[in-house]
Amino acid sequence: MALFLSFVRVFSIVIPIIMSHFGQFDARTSLNVLSFGAKPNGMVDSVKAFSDAWDAACGVVDSVVIYVPRGRYLVSGEVRFEGESCRSHEITLRIDGTLFGPQDYKLLGKKKTGLVLVVFTMLRFLEVLLMLREQPGGIAKPMVTIALKTLRFMDSYNVRIKGVLSLNSQLFHIAINRCRNIKIEDVRIIAPDESPNTDGIHIQLSTDIEVRNASIKTGDDCISIGPGTKNLMVDGITCGPGHGISIGSLAKSTEEQGVENVTVKRAVFVRTDNGLRIKSWPRHSNGFVARVRFLGVLMVNVSYPILIDQNYCPGDSSCPSQESGIKINDVIYSGIMGTSATKVAIKMDCSEQVPCTGIRMQAINLTYYGEAAETSCTNVSGKQLGLVTPSGCL
Secondary structure, X not given: XXXXXXXXXXXXXXXXXXXXXXXXXXXXXXXXXXXXXXXXXXXXXXXXXXXXXXHHHHOOOOOEEEEEOOOEEEOOOOEEEEOOOOOOOOEEEEXXXXXXXXXXXXXXXXXXXXXXXXXXXXXXXXXXXXXXXXXXXXXXXXXXXXXXXXXXXXXXXXXXXXXXXXEOOOOOOEEEXXXXXXXXXXXXXXXXXXXXXXXXXXXXXXXXXXXXXXEEEOOOOOEEEOOOOEEEEEXXXXXXXXXXXXXXXXXXXXXXXXXXXXXXXXXXXXXXXXEEEEXXXXXXXXXXXXXXXXXXXXXXXXXXXXEEEOOXXXXXXXXXXXOOOOXXXXXXXXXXXXXXXXXXXXXXXXXXXXXXXXXXXXXXEEEEOOEEOEEEEEOEEEEEEEEEEOOOOO
């Protein structure tokens, strides 16, 4: 199965944003990757050419554009863009061509860390924009063939990802790790519904993150929210197929940072395995979940529209035989409507040792094929306000 990351017409990285509108740049220096040895014939490895072009751009004090003309560029390994030593604070990477990785997955499997198509690290004082623009007619779509993860941002600040299409990544499509002030908007992510671990957007150990106006179809979580995520806004998401939006899985280790200040609003889930899920392994941990808001969500034939699972153990093999130590507190579900594909539309299986507290439900209306749905809740307390259908949890 082919694995792609698609940029229609333009894939731009701007440090800081220096575009008044698409296609117009105010840059004093322009660097063409062809001048650094890149070959647009799809036969010559262009990793070094991209790296050399980036290094040259980082040495320019003024604003600079790195331009990749149309053509096919072979990329045999990771393309890394590191910002720690950059002198320029205004770099634009504009790709009109097609990047594709090696087809020999056995070769890629020999890499200890796997392959990530594009890696951004240490962009700590730079503002980054990844932007897509349609080609005339909106038909031709340059593709980037890759294996394992597609886009990874590490130890970076002030990143904007806009208009990217990621198609059939082998693992995570977009991974955010140890970052701050990241904005992801107008992205499309697609993977087969049977493909494992193809999370659309994975976030961990990061703060001040926004995900807006995204369409995500995967074989795993549309958005997975890992330990150490704080101040996350998810607004205007369509998810399905996939496993829904998940906080967790948590309690993978006993020493773990918490998840706090998460808001998901204006989301649509279509035939997903789960809708709004919080999950943790049955293991002692000092992690926690606090101040979570699920607001204005439509469910269309979702197996478990609302789910808290503190006994998470996929496959039921070698499961920890402990109680989850993850403390879940102050979670609001408001304006959750639609249909459940299972009789139990609301399930909260919380830890006896550390029960779920401060759960609030209001304006909930979930049905099961036109009939009344049910709830299944253990070790949970909170308040129910106004209409909540089905009721019985609180």
